[in-house]
Amino acid sequence: MLDQDVAAARTAFAGAADLDALAAVHVAHLGNRSPVALARRELGALPPAARADAGRRVNVALAEITAAYDERRAELEAARDAHVLHAERVDGTLPTDRRPRGARHPLTLVQERIADVFVAMGWEVAEGPEAEAEWLNFDALNVPSHHPAREEQDTLWLDPPSAGVVLRTQTSPVQVRSLLERGAPCYVVAPGRVYRNDPLDATHSPVFHQVEGLAVDRGLTMGDLRGTLELFARAMFGDDVRTRLRPDHFPFTEPSAEVDLLCWVCHGASAAGGDPCRTCGSEGWVEWGGCGMVHPVVLTSAGIDPLEFTGYAFGMGLERTLMSRHNIAEIRDLVEGDVRLTLALGLEA
Ligand SMILES: [Zn+2]
Known part of the structure; x- marks a missing residue:
């Protein structure tokens, strides 16, 4: 039982x-x-x-x-x-974070590309502070206190105003800093952030980026400037780009010129009676930046003898360069840092 x-x-x-x-x-x-x-x-x-x-x-x-x-x-x-x-096994070899890695900002990439172009020619990359001495931002660049460029309400001054410190309105003070540090000969390129007292709209931002180039040596001429800009333009926009210089005026260069790019959409045809072109406004050319031979006052400010050395300088807005090249209509698209823009531009190496 x-x-x-x-x-x-x-x-x-x-x-x-x-x-x-x-x-x-x-x-x-x-x-x-x-x-x-x-x-x-x-x-x-x-x-x-x-x-x-x-x-x-x-x-x-x-x-x-x-x-x-x-x-x-x-x-x-x-x-x-x-x-x-x-x-419930855990695979320790799996990535811990599967979100996309994102992309670097187009402005960062374009600054690096510019630096590569000039470093390959033996130039140095120079930097300066964004909070800059009034003297370096204006006086040393031949913009005296009574000059209209200084009276315009577009400069952001740091408190107290008597301290003479501004948020730099251009990358040009890096020219003077570079000459003071290095002396002549001097070949520097200086990409950086600049500030103006502008409201944010479709084509303006109170913060934007420029690239400044400066070459000072014995016997430099406008021909050297022209050749450098041609090479720079080809590196940025392709071998078929064409540039032209157009007389202009800036306090820190003499003579001074605007650099234009031949419109890459209509190739100038719109200005010669062809179909209207939105990219160049049917001008045939698109403004790229300013340039010229360094003013003797700037060389003297930096302790360089203008009788022994000459130099040329140029400056471009990087937002404008990117917007022109990639048909970006709104500067806000660059400011907001939308990763889709970077990916759409295909700039990431
Ligand atoms: Zn055009």
Whole structure:
């Protein structure tokens, strides 16, 4: 009778496919109303002579059933643990962050490209502070205190005004800094951020970027300036670009000129009676920046003898360069740093 109970319990435990099923059959074979529990309860009714032997057999049966249960439970627990280890496995070789890495800003990329172009010609990259001395931003560049360029309400002054510190309105003070640091000969290119007291609209921003170039050496002429600008333009816009110089006036260069690029959309046809062109306003040329031969006053400010050395300088707005080249209508698209713009421009190396 007890042997049948043990055999029935073993069969039931072995048939339990998982721990829940095993728990369900546990009550039937080891619970208070299981056959072996009832047998133990009936021991008291037996005659004393038979009680010891019957008790021993009940205990043996109980021990066998309990052992069978423990064994099956251990098996099922091991199976469960193995399953969990597999199902919840963590692959330590997977990347921790699968978001796209983003892209560097077009203005950063264009500054690096410009630096590469000039470093390849043996020039140095120069820098200056954005909070600049009034003297370097104006006086040393031949813009005296009564000059109209200084009276215009477009300069941001740092408090207190008597300290003579401005947010630089141009990268040109880097010209003077470079000459003061390096002396002549000097070949530097200086991309950087500049500030004007302008509201943000489609084509203006109170913060924008320029690149400044300065070459000072013995015997430099407008021809050297022209050749450098041609090379610079080809590096930025492609081999088929054409430039022209147009007389203009700046305080820190003499003579001075505007640099224009031949319109890359109509190639000048709109100005010669062809279809109207939005890119150049049917002018045939697109304004790129200013340039000229360094004014003797600027050389003298930096301690360079203008009788021994001559130099040329040029400056371009980088936002304008990018907007022109890639037909970006709003300067705000560059300011806001939308990564889609960078990706659309395809500038990322
Ligand atoms: Zn055009």
